Structure formats: structure tokens, C-alpha cells
Amino acid sequence: MAEVRRRYRTIGDPVLQGALANLQHRLGPAAAAAYQALPEGPALRQRAHAIRAKAIADLDVLLAELADRITRRGGHVFFAADAAEAVAYCLETARRHRVKLAVKGKSMVTEEIGLNAALTAAGIETVETDLGEYIVQLAGEHPSHIIAPAIHKTRAEIGRLFAAKLNIPLTDDPPTLTRAARRALRKKFLTADMGITGVNLACAATGHIALLSNEGNIRMATTLPRVHVAFMGMERIAAQLTDHDILLRLLARGAAAQKMAGYISYIGGPRQPGHTDGPESFHLVIVDNGRSRILADRTFREILYCIRCAACLNVCPVYAKIGGHAYGSAYSGPLGAVLTPLMKGIRRASDLCLGESLCGACRAACPVDIDIPRMLLALRSCLAEGDRYWQIRPLNPLAGRLCDIWSWIVSDRRRYDAALACARFCQLLLPRKNGMLHRLPPPFSGWTSSRDLEPLARRPFLRRCSRQPRRHREAPESGADRNRS
Amino acid sequence: MKRLKAARTETGADPVQRHRFLNRIRSALNHPNSGRGAPAAAHATSKAGPHHQGAAGARPCGRPEELLQRLQEAAAELNIHLSLHDSPASAGRCMAAMITRKAPPRNGRREVAIWRHPLVARLELPQRLAGAAITCRTTAAADRTYATRRRFYRDLEAAAVGVTSADYCLADTATLVMRSRPGQPRSVSLLPDIHAAVIEAGQLLPDFSRLCRLLSSGADEGKRGLTHCMTLISGPSKTADIEAVMVEGAHGPRALYLYVILAAPIDAPQPETSGKPRTTS
Amino acid sequence: MTGAHAKLPKARHPVSFFVPCLVDAFHPGVAAGVVTVFKRLxxxxxxxxxxxxxxxxxxxxxxxxQARRAAQHFVRVFENADAVVCPSGSCVQMVRHHYRLLFADSPSWLARSRRLAERTFELSEYLVDILGVKALGARCTLRLTYLDSCHLLYGLGISRQPRQLIDHVRGTVRVEMRDSQRCCGFGGAFAVRYPEISSAMLADKLDNIAATGAEAVVGCDIGCLMHIAGMARRRGLALHVLHIAQLLAARGRGDLIHG
Incomplete structure (x- = not known):
């Protein structure tokens, strides 16, 4: 996490910042407009929130219903308590079916549990098939955005990468590069033994998982290979199909300002007799991996409502500056800033909790209206005050003491005035340039690294109020703020 | 003992593991950790509440002309080549001309894969394309082994166009809805470069909301349900993963042609009956 | 005085003035502007x-x-007011939305803070939505751009009211900047603790302001404005950074801009 600490504090290179700015300008306002254009209006987000809340409150019932229905169709459902169990099940399934080549659809939860590395170590060639994920895998990197995994790479870089790895002539033309990847991956699809995917949203009432894509790679991975293993975070379920109606429409709008994802596959089990397509063996792995711990805490339960659309990444001004890799986990952006500390440790990921301006753009963009700023504040209070449930001690006890003094000062105006007078005296010692404070001492020096600070006014406004003899509570009008000390 | 455990893992039905997992959720839902500020919209943990009908249910279904209008707008947005026809013969002529124009030879042959489906059969593509020396392969409803499946996909790879119908078409988003049936593989709409689909105007539904309600109703469609695999297709396959430049033809078809037959003749089969495999060739 | 004023009833219950601590300590002139505005009304x-x-x-x-202790002091000071007006979206958001989380465990304080929250308004919101006033008789020949502050915009949903007030100031030309809804990177301690990210966000904001060709940027939250002024001064830009209360109190360009 020390690496995260450094990266989180450092802004990305200009190319990355430019790419993220473009992405945000393209998708951020478009998603907002898409919510406005909903037949039900943007208030549908609040209904979606209620649907998610209900599903999470009924999670045990819904998961049991889903598992029963899939099992009845001949599918296998495995409940994995943690990453190790989920990975082990997949490896065991691969071994049993003598899998040599696996094709993968984009899946956040497999990133979370580190599946690719385990499969590769077991001698199973594992190929990411989403174009962005494929690029990132060829480059030996990790995705930096949920729906645009290779947003940090330029077309020229991708051209050089493909020329080296796919033996094609050097080009930076996106259609040509896309066709090259299509040709290479088509071969993999046709020979793969196993398809691995995530789950966008399961449906308990019908017993299906829904998978969304625009490229068609997920359809390939769920149609051609003889084994399909789907991984889902345990919270990714809705009670019924009419809930899917609302959630999937919002998901497509939040993710890419689309009315509907290009492809949606509802899969409820293996190939049936008489049918041509689909795997002989279908496995659904439902992953807990720390989620039940979040579930038990009402303060943070709301983060489990997330449907991983990346709308918050597409508006977050901090994400735009540092990029997805700085978050040090599969989950980046505002969503990651809440989820990663809860999964990996709040103290270890303290930069993720503290490093936001709390502007609130993420909540306004969220298709299920998750109050991310509220949870960031709650994480900060875990850090500040410690928390028994999350087993952490206060990050900085000294700051807590100073804050105690501050609260003592502000609960009395006379003390407050005395403190201001003291601060005004201290600022006489600081260097100035053009009437502005030019350099502040630690811990305030961060401000003056790039900005000046106006000095405290000679007299606070309220001192002038209270000095007025007769109608002392009437506010004075005169006196501009130019009379500085 | 070890073998028993392994067998359980294969079926995935280890009851102990499942029980433990779900119990963890149950105790989390009842965890007394409510001392801290709960979100304002705190909810009860009541089980399996009533399945409510949304406000979307109040929306009108739309008249046929209206639906066609909406379909045309949505198709234009998604670069779907949409054409309207009075009869299957007209649609068949138009599709055959498109195939003759667009299908490039593969390995010296020109091939088209077509679904075994009554509406597709009435396009009479094999006869229409015979003159252009284009072979039509109709998909058979056979139970396949893995080896014969692989052969099937290899043949399908050689086809330039895949011709299918659909269960429904959602007008607002130009979405084709296909449920899995013998003789109607979903790979036909996936592997070839071009996907051509034919539907009748009567198969139009207004939107996804209507589909979801239809499939979860107690009536016929609700009982039939989603089958083990339902695919929704809105436009050609596409990606914007390289510098956000939109490219069509990522992994699936690079073009989608949709033929809508407006006036269904009296002997037109219902879409539901298309599910039963018939021997036509 | 314009026609809008004539409609105002003269006798009213007093409005309590909640002076944000940054205004009190750094910019008493902003508070003086609020006083002028209410005197005119x-x-x-x-x-x-x-x-x-x-x-x-x-x-x-x-x-x-510690926040609870400060909040209790605030509630004690203001709870008997009929209406509380504050020239800061951020402070109003704190009272309106965060006090109820802060006092979630204490029913009596929760009730007291709720009552207060219902009567606490941001300045532009109070003028436009409660009083129904847009024209305040202010004059200033100035080409300016309006800055949306995050807590005002996302927290309170206020973006139309300040623009309407500005548009009724005689002589002003308002131009919209690109990405006005995007955070300037202030965020209180965030600006100090993560200076590199915060400065990069601020630099974008200054570029967007500069691109409008405006002489001044006007906003409703002094924190954001001090942040912008801090970098503008460091870079030696000739940009005037004004709080909306100052603009609404102005009777001419000379009231705001000197030299």
C-alpha cells in the first residue's frame, strides 16, 4: 500500500489526464442527459435505490432461490467464502475438464480475487477478450477503468504493442487495430475449453444471470466453449425481472449513456438437449470475500447496492487527475475509495478515504443514487476516532487532541476571538508577497505549494458587531474588507 | 471421503458450504451494529415482499404505426439497416440482393447460414441465391456432441451472413430478443460478419419494460419464461476501447440488417410455434 | 430602486445572519455586502x-x-431565530444535511437541529426562492463568469438562483465557463493534504475561467473563491474574485474594483 500512497498523491502524466478528461467530457454530461430522458424521469434512480436496498435486505433468500433454479437446470452453484475458495473451485473445475485455454469476459470480481494469475500459474492459458482488457493484458498491466480498461493507453502505444505481440504492420488506426484483435481472439474463442465471465446482475425469480457487453466477446465466451464459469459478487442480484428492467436501463445509461447495452445474455444453465450452443458444464461461483462484513454494518451496507457502471468514475475530478491505477485495487474512482478500504483495511487505504474533495458529483451521477460522500465521511470518522467493528485505532491521536482544543475554542466566542487574535499575531511572522501570505509552515505548507493565501482581516466581522454600543446585535454595514492587518 | 468431497464440489451442491454462506448473510443482516449513524433510508429486513408493478406499467403499448416509427428512429441511431416489406417474398428478394452484394467468398465459396425457422423459410433464400452460386446451410436441430459442435462452428465461420428471426423486437431500442430453441443456434447471429434478421410487425413490443412484464406474467409467455438462454441484440457489435473511437465489428457482426414484414398473411405461423423443430430440408 | 422592491412588505421579522467563519475572519466585506443587501430590502x-x-x-x-460540540454551540446560538441566512452553500449543507447524521444518536438534539435546519437558507436561495426577489438595484459594469460551488450545486441543488441574481445586476455581462459544475479542488483539508491533485484541479478551473475572457469570477462560497484567488494571485493573473454578496451590494464598479 506504500506504492498506492505515493501514486495516490501524484497526478498522472499529461497524456493520461488528457485521455481521462476526454472520457469524462464524453460520458459525464451524456449520462446526466440520458437520466433526464428516461420516460420515468431521473427520479427512477431513487426507485432503483429502493430496489437495491430491498434485494440486499433479502439477500439470503434471493441467493438460495437463484441457486435452486440454476441447479434444477443442471448448473452448478458454488458458494465461495473468500478469494482462495473461489479460485480453488475454478482451478479444480478446469483440471477436471482438462482445460488448456480459457477465454475471459471482463469481470471486476475475477480481478478482485486474482484469478488470472492463479490460472496462468496452473498452466492454463487465460486470455482476456474485451478489447480494452486484452490490450492491458498484452501490455502486462491492470485495467484502470471499469468500462474503459485501456483508457490510459494511446493509440500509438497500442499500435506498437500489437506490432510486437501480434506481428502486424505498425499502425495507429483504431479500426485496423480492432480488426487485428478480432482475428487473434476469434482463434482463441473457437479453440477455448472454458469461458470465464462475471455477472452484471442475477435474477432470483427466473434463475438467470445477465451479462452485458457491446463487443460480443461475452456472448462468444458463453456460447462456444464447453465449460462456462461465471463469478458474481454475492450482492449482484435482483429479485425479479421487472427490477432488471429498471436497473439494466439505468446501468446502460450510467455506463455509456446508452439506452440499452449492445448485447444482453440471460443465462440460466448449461446447454439443453437438442440445442447447439452453450457449455456442457455451467458453474456459478458466488463470492463473499469480505462482503458479509460490509453487509453487517448499516453505515456501509449501501456500497453493496453498486452495480459497477463506472458513472462515478466518469465525473470524479480526483479520478480524472490520478487515474485508476492509483487506487491500488480492482475498484477505482469514488466507488473504489469506499470499497477498497472496507475490503483491504481502512488504515492501509487511508489515502483513499481522505483524498477526495467531497464535491458530491459521484452521487449525482450514480444510477442507483448511492450516497458515496456520506460513506467517505464515515470512513474518515473511523480513521479519526477508531472503530471497534472494523478493528482500527485512530490514525492520528495528536490531531484528535488538537481537534478537541479547536472544539473547546469554537464553543465560546470570547475564546474564539482570542484565538483569532493570536493567529493574526502569528501571521505577522510569515513572509508576504503583494499582500498575500506566500509560504505557510507545516502542516499548512501544502496550500502554499501552488497558491497564496489571503491574510486574516484586521478585525473579524463579528467583533465589529459586538463593539457597537446600543443596538449591539444589529449588523454593521460599513467597512470593506480591505483593512487588513 | 476425499472423493465424496470432490464429487460435491463438482455438483457445487455442498450443502454445508452453502448453509454456512447463507447463514453468514443472515447474521450480517441481523447484526446489532446499528449504533452508528445508519443511512436515512434504513429498511426492514422483511423477507420476500410483494412483487410490485412499477410506474412503467402505466405506459401505453403503442399502436403498430407508432411502434414502427420508434423502431425506425432507434435503428437509425444504432446504424441498423432497417427495411420494411409487404410480404416475405419482398423481404426475401431484398435480403438475397443484399447477400449477393455483400457476401465475400471465403475459401473460394460463398455461404450463408440460416435458421430452421418458418418465417426464414418463407424468404426462400436457397432458391433466390442459387443463381449467384451462394450456398445456404440450414441449421439442423440435432443433439450435438462437442466434436460435432466444433465442426458446426467451423462451418459457421465460413458463412458471410447469418440469417435469423427473433421472438420479439423492442421498438424503442431496436432490440432483437431471442430465446434458445433447437435448430436456432445463437451462434448464427454471432459468428458471421453480417447478421440479417427477419421479423413480422406483430412481434414488435414497445420496450424492455414491456418485455420484462410479459415474461414475468402468469400468462403463456410468463410460463415459458426466458428458457435457459435468452439473448438481446441491439445493433452490430462495437467497441470504443481505443481512445474512445467507435469501431463496429468488434467480436460479433459488423453489420445488422433488419427486415420487418408489415402485413402478416393469414397462414403466418405464430412466433411461438417456431420453437418446434421441423424437417424442411 | 426597481419595481421589485416596492412589492416587499416593510415590516418583517428579523432574519438572523449566520456569518461563515471564513467570511468572518478573512473577508468581513462579504458580510458587509449581505448587510447592505438586507438594508436595501x-x-x-x-x-x-x-x-x-x-x-x-x-x-x-x-x-x-468535536464537530458535535461545535454544532451544539451553533444550535444554541441560532435556535430561536425565525430564519437564518448564510452566504455559503457549504455551511448551509452542513446544517441542513449533516447535522441529522451528527445527532442521529441524540433525539433531543436531533429534534432541535431539525427545526433549525428547516429555517436555514443560503443567501441566493433565500432571496430568490423565499423572498421572490431577483433585482436588488445593484449596478456594476463587469464581464464576469459564475462559479458553481459543489456543496451548493450537488448538496443543495442551487444553480439557477445565483445566476438570476447576477443577471439582474445592471451592467454585468455573464458568460458561462466550461465545466462550471466541476470541483475547483478546494475541499478544505484536502487542498492542504493533497496539494498536487488539488492544484491540478484548480489549474483546470483557472484555464476555464480564463477562456471566457471574463474580468471577474463570482461565486457563493468563500472557500472556493479563496482557493481560486490563491492561485490567481500566485500566477499574477488580473482576475477579480468576488462573492455574490459583494456584487449584489455594489452601486458601481468602483465599489468592487480598485486601481
Whole structure:
């Protein structure tokens, strides 16, 4: 996490910042407009929130219903308590079916549990098939955005990468590069033994998982290979199909300002007799991996409502500056800033909790209206005050003491005035340039690294109020703020 | 003992593991950790509440002309080549001309894969394309082994166009809805470069909301349900993963042609009956 | 005086003036502007001298116990007011939305803070939505751009009201900047603790302001404005950074801009 600490504090290179700015300008306002254009209006987000809340409150019932229905169709459902169990099940399934080549659809939860590395170590060639994920895998990197995994790479870089790895002539033309990847991956699809995917949203009432894509790679991975293993975070379920109606429409709008994802596959089990397509063996792995711990805490339960659309990444001004890799986990952006500390440790990921301006753009963009700023504040209070449930001690006890003094000062105006007078005296010692404070001492020096600070006014406004003899509570009008000390 | 455990893992039905997992959720839902500020919209943990009908249910279904209008707008947005026809013969002529124009030879042959489906059969593509020396392969409803499946996909790879119908078409988003049936593989709409689909105007539904309600109703469609695999297709396959430049033809078809037959003749089969495999060739 | 003023009833209950601590300590002129505006409206403005801070600095850093103590002081000072007006979206958001989380465990304080929250308004919101006034008789020949502050925009949903008030100031030309809804990177302690990210966000904001060709940027939150002024001054830009209360009180360009 020390690496995260450094990266989180450092802004990305200009190319990355430019790419993220473009992405945000393209998708951020478009998603907002898409919510406005909903037949039900943007208030549908609040209904979606209620649907998610209900599903999470009924999670045990819904998961049991889903598992029963899939099992009845001949599918296998495995409940994995943690990453190790989920990975082990997949490896065991691969071994049993003598899998040599696996094709993968984009899946956040497999990133979370580190599946690719385990499969590769077991001698199973594992190929990411989403174009962005494929690029990132060829480059030996990790995705930096949920729906645009290779947003940090330029077309020229991708051209050089493909020329080296796919033996094609050097080009930076996106259609040509896309066709090259299509040709290479088509071969993999046709020979793969196993398809691995995530789950966008399961449906308990019908017993299906829904998978969304625009490229068609997920359809390939769920149609051609003889084994399909789907991984889902345990919270990714809705009670019924009419809930899917609302959630999937919002998901497509939040993710890419689309009315509907290009492809949606509802899969409820293996190939049936008489049918041509689909795997002989279908496995659904439902992953807990720390989620039940979040579930038990009402303060943070709301983060489990997330449907991983990346709308918050597409508006977050901090994400735009540092990029997805700085978050040090599969989950980046505002969503990651809440989820990663809860999964990996709040103290270890303290930069993720503290490093936001709390502007609130993420909540306004969220298709299920998750109050991310509220949870960031709650994480900060875990850090500040410690928390028994999350087993952490206060990050900085000294700051807590100073804050105690501050609260003592502000609960009395006379003390407050005395403190201001003291601060005004201290600022006489600081260097100035053009009437502005030019350099502040630690811990305030961060401000003056790039900005000046106006000095405290000679007299606070309220001192002038209270000095007025007769109608002392009437506010004075005169006196501009130019009379500085 | 070890073998028993392994067998359980294969079926995935280890009851102990499942029980433990779900119990963890149950105790989390009842965890007394409510001392801290709960979100304002705190909810009860009541089980399996009533399945409510949304406000979307109040929306009108739309008249046929209206639906066609909406379909045309949505198709234009998604670069779907949409054409309207009075009869299957007209649609068949138009599709055959498109195939003759667009299908490039593969390995010296020109091939088209077509679904075994009554509406597709009435396009009479094999006869229409015979003159252009284009072979039509109709998909058979056979139970396949893995080896014969692989052969099937290899043949399908050689086809330039895949011709299918659909269960429904959602007008607002130009979405084709296909449920899995013998003789109607979903790979036909996936592997070839071009996907051509034919539907009748009567198969139009207004939107996804209507589909979801239809499939979860107690009536016929609700009982039939989603089958083990339902695919929704809105436009050609596409990606914007390289510098956000939109490219069509990522992994699936690079073009989608949709033929809508407006006036269904009296002997037109219902879409539901298309599910039963018939021997036509 | 314009026609809008004539409609105003003269006798009113006094409005209590909640002076944000940054305004009090750094920019008394902003508070003076608010006083001028209310004097022109003929509404008595009461300024409780015991007020200090709403508690937001501690709350945003996670120190809820200490924030609660400040908030209790705030509630005690203001709870008898008929209406509380504050020239800061951020402070109003604290009172309106965060006090109920802060006092979730204490029913009596929750009730007291709720009552207060219902009567606490941001300045532009109070003028436009409650009083129904847009024209305040202000004059200033100035090409300016309006800055949306995050807590005002996302927290309180206020973006139309300040623009309407500005558009009724005679002589002003308002131009929209690109990405006005995007955070300037202030965020209180965030600006100090993560200076590199914060400065990069601020630099974008200054570029967007510069691209409008405006002489001045006007906003409703002094924190954001001090942040922008800080970099503008460091870079030696000839940009005037104004709070909306100052603009609304102005009777001419000379009231705001000197030299």
C-alpha cells in the first residue's frame, strides 16, 4: 500500500489526464442527459435505490432461490467464502475438464480475487477478450477503468504493442487495430475449453444471470466453449425481472449513456438437449470475500447496492487527475475509495478515504443514487476516532487532541476571538508577497505549494458587531474588507 | 471421503458450504451494529415482499404505426439497416440482393447460414441465391456432441451472413430478443460478419419494460419464461476501447440488417410455434 | 430602486445572519455586502455575536465528537431565530444535511437541529426562492463568469438562483465557463493534504475561467473563491474574485474594483 500512497498523491502524466478528461467530457454530461430522458424521469434512480436496498435486505433468500433454479437446470452453484475458495473451485473445475485455454469476459470480481494469475500459474492459458482488457493484458498491466480498461493507453502505444505481440504492420488506426484483435481472439474463442465471465446482475425469480457487453466477446465466451464459469459478487442480484428492467436501463445509461447495452445474455444453465450452443458444464461461483462484513454494518451496507457502471468514475475530478491505477485495487474512482478500504483495511487505504474533495458529483451521477460522500465521511470518522467493528485505532491521536482544543475554542466566542487574535499575531511572522501570505509552515505548507493565501482581516466581522454600543446585535454595514492587518 | 468431497464440489451442491454462506448473510443482516449513524433510508429486513408493478406499467403499448416509427428512429441511431416489406417474398428478394452484394467468398465459396425457422423459410433464400452460386446451410436441430459442435462452428465461420428471426423486437431500442430453441443456434447471429434478421410487425413490443412484464406474467409467455438462454441484440457489435473511437465489428457482426414484414398473411405461423423443430430440408 | 422592491412588505421579522467563519475572519466585506443587501430590502438583520463555526472542518475530517460540540454551540446560538441566512452553500449543507447524521444518536438534539435546519437558507436561495426577489438595484459594469460551488450545486441543488441574481445586476455581462459544475479542488483539508491533485484541479478551473475572457469570477462560497484567488494571485493573473454578496451590494464598479 506504500506504492498506492505515493501514486495516490501524484497526478498522472499529461497524456493520461488528457485521455481521462476526454472520457469524462464524453460520458459525464451524456449520462446526466440520458437520466433526464428516461420516460420515468431521473427520479427512477431513487426507485432503483429502493430496489437495491430491498434485494440486499433479502439477500439470503434471493441467493438460495437463484441457486435452486440454476441447479434444477443442471448448473452448478458454488458458494465461495473468500478469494482462495473461489479460485480453488475454478482451478479444480478446469483440471477436471482438462482445460488448456480459457477465454475471459471482463469481470471486476475475477480481478478482485486474482484469478488470472492463479490460472496462468496452473498452466492454463487465460486470455482476456474485451478489447480494452486484452490490450492491458498484452501490455502486462491492470485495467484502470471499469468500462474503459485501456483508457490510459494511446493509440500509438497500442499500435506498437500489437506490432510486437501480434506481428502486424505498425499502425495507429483504431479500426485496423480492432480488426487485428478480432482475428487473434476469434482463434482463441473457437479453440477455448472454458469461458470465464462475471455477472452484471442475477435474477432470483427466473434463475438467470445477465451479462452485458457491446463487443460480443461475452456472448462468444458463453456460447462456444464447453465449460462456462461465471463469478458474481454475492450482492449482484435482483429479485425479479421487472427490477432488471429498471436497473439494466439505468446501468446502460450510467455506463455509456446508452439506452440499452449492445448485447444482453440471460443465462440460466448449461446447454439443453437438442440445442447447439452453450457449455456442457455451467458453474456459478458466488463470492463473499469480505462482503458479509460490509453487509453487517448499516453505515456501509449501501456500497453493496453498486452495480459497477463506472458513472462515478466518469465525473470524479480526483479520478480524472490520478487515474485508476492509483487506487491500488480492482475498484477505482469514488466507488473504489469506499470499497477498497472496507475490503483491504481502512488504515492501509487511508489515502483513499481522505483524498477526495467531497464535491458530491459521484452521487449525482450514480444510477442507483448511492450516497458515496456520506460513506467517505464515515470512513474518515473511523480513521479519526477508531472503530471497534472494523478493528482500527485512530490514525492520528495528536490531531484528535488538537481537534478537541479547536472544539473547546469554537464553543465560546470570547475564546474564539482570542484565538483569532493570536493567529493574526502569528501571521505577522510569515513572509508576504503583494499582500498575500506566500509560504505557510507545516502542516499548512501544502496550500502554499501552488497558491497564496489571503491574510486574516484586521478585525473579524463579528467583533465589529459586538463593539457597537446600543443596538449591539444589529449588523454593521460599513467597512470593506480591505483593512487588513 | 476425499472423493465424496470432490464429487460435491463438482455438483457445487455442498450443502454445508452453502448453509454456512447463507447463514453468514443472515447474521450480517441481523447484526446489532446499528449504533452508528445508519443511512436515512434504513429498511426492514422483511423477507420476500410483494412483487410490485412499477410506474412503467402505466405506459401505453403503442399502436403498430407508432411502434414502427420508434423502431425506425432507434435503428437509425444504432446504424441498423432497417427495411420494411409487404410480404416475405419482398423481404426475401431484398435480403438475397443484399447477400449477393455483400457476401465475400471465403475459401473460394460463398455461404450463408440460416435458421430452421418458418418465417426464414418463407424468404426462400436457397432458391433466390442459387443463381449467384451462394450456398445456404440450414441449421439442423440435432443433439450435438462437442466434436460435432466444433465442426458446426467451423462451418459457421465460413458463412458471410447469418440469417435469423427473433421472438420479439423492442421498438424503442431496436432490440432483437431471442430465446434458445433447437435448430436456432445463437451462434448464427454471432459468428458471421453480417447478421440479417427477419421479423413480422406483430412481434414488435414497445420496450424492455414491456418485455420484462410479459415474461414475468402468469400468462403463456410468463410460463415459458426466458428458457435457459435468452439473448438481446441491439445493433452490430462495437467497441470504443481505443481512445474512445467507435469501431463496429468488434467480436460479433459488423453489420445488422433488419427486415420487418408489415402485413402478416393469414397462414403466418405464430412466433411461438417456431420453437418446434421441423424437417424442411 | 426597481419595481421589485416596492412589492416587499416593510415590516418583517428579523432574519438572523449566520456569518461563515471564513467570511468572518478573512473577508468581513462579504458580510458587509449581505448587510447592505438586507438594508436595501428593508429587512432587519440580526447578527448573533456569540456565533463561531458550524463544525464542518472537524466533521469533514471525521472528528464527529468535536464537530458535535461545535454544532451544539451553533444550535444554541441560532435556535430561536425565525430564519437564518448564510452566504455559503457549504455551511448551509452542513446544517441542513449533516447535522441529522451528527445527532442521529441524540433525539433531543436531533429534534432541535431539525427545526433549525428547516429555517436555514443560503443567501441566493433565500432571496430568490423565499423572498421572490431577483433585482436588488445593484449596478456594476463587469464581464464576469459564475462559479458553481459543489456543496451548493450537488448538496443543495442551487444553480439557477445565483445566476438570476447576477443577471439582474445592471451592467454585468455573464458568460458561462466550461465545466462550471466541476470541483475547483478546494475541499478544505484536502487542498492542504493533497496539494498536487488539488492544484491540478484548480489549474483546470483557472484555464476555464480564463477562456471566457471574463474580468471577474463570482461565486457563493468563500472557500472556493479563496482557493481560486490563491492561485490567481500566485500566477499574477488580473482576475477579480468576488462573492455574490459583494456584487449584489455594489452601486458601481468602483465599489468592487480598485486601481
Amino acid at each position: 428593508g429587512i432587519p438583520l440580526d447578527c448573533p455575536p456569540g456565533q463561531t463555526c458550524c463544525g464542518q472542518p472537524a466533521y469533514n475530517s471525521g472528528y464527529r465528537r
